[in-house]
Amino acid sequence: MKGILFTGGELTDLVTFAQLPVYLQTFLREQNGVVAYFGGLHIxxxxxxxxxxxxxxxxHGEEAFWRTYDEVMESDIPFGQDCVGNQFLLRGDAVLWLDTETGELADLEVDFKHFLFGVEKFPLDALSMExxxxxxQSGGxxxxxxxLSVYPPFCMATNDQQPSSTKAISAAERLAWLANFYRQIKDLPDGQSIRFTPDQN
Structure with missing residues (x-):
């Protein structure tokens, strides 16, 4: 992996480690998680x-994704995320992608090994790093x-031509905002007009 900003150091949570599939244990023994591609991927x-x-x-925590997102199962392992907080989950041997704005879940049709291979080969596309x-490029x-906090959210079409804005915020703050946004829009029909308060982002 390129652009490594952080590695997790020593394995200290052996209870969680014991619940993981062997291939993920093998990866975490080599490096106990990583922030790579200059923030494009966090495992x-x-x-x-x-x-x-x-x-x-x-x-398993209070803010676990299965507690918020209807399509996520308690057994799904949220092993990683992209730069804006969309999640990569393991369900069996399949890697799933969770859109944390809309709650939509997509099967990437790869296992963990081939997910990493695809990320290594095509990081911009595999991780939606635009x-x-x-x-x-703007110095951030x-x-x-x-x-990254992004306004307006990707799932919204806006009436004006205002370009999207981004800023770096804590992961906890971003994920909490996304969960709250999802709860508010999940039962709305496509095309529903909503009034959005940007200072919440």
Whole structure:
């Protein structure tokens, strides 16, 4: 992997580690999670701290994705995320992609090994890194523990031609905002007009 900003150090959460499939255990033994591609990909590790890097917090904690998103199962392993907070999940041997704005779940039709292979070969496409690239080109830096906040949300069509804006915020703040946004829009029909307050983002 390129552009590594952070690695998770020592395996300290052996309870969570023991629940993982062998191939993910093998990866985490080599590096206990990583922030790579200058923030384009975060693979969580088996640690208690920092919380933003904890696989257990994302999987079993109070803000676990299955507690919020209707399509996510409690057994789905939220092993990673992209630069804006969309999630990569393991369901059996399949890698799924969770759109954290809309709650839509897509099967990427690859296993973990081939997911990593695709990311290595085509990181811009595999990780949808366009917002991060634009942010970097304007002088922005995404630090470990941060995600990009994007306005307007990707799933919204706006009446004006205002370009999207991005800023780096804490991962916890971004994921909480996304969960709240999803709860508010999940039962709305496509094309529903809504009034959006940007200062919440």
């Amino acid at each position: 969580r590790g088996c640690v208690a701290e920092p919380t933003w890097h904890s696989l257990d917090a994302a999987w 917002p991060l690239r634009a942010f970097q 830096v995404l630090r470990p523990g941060q995600l």
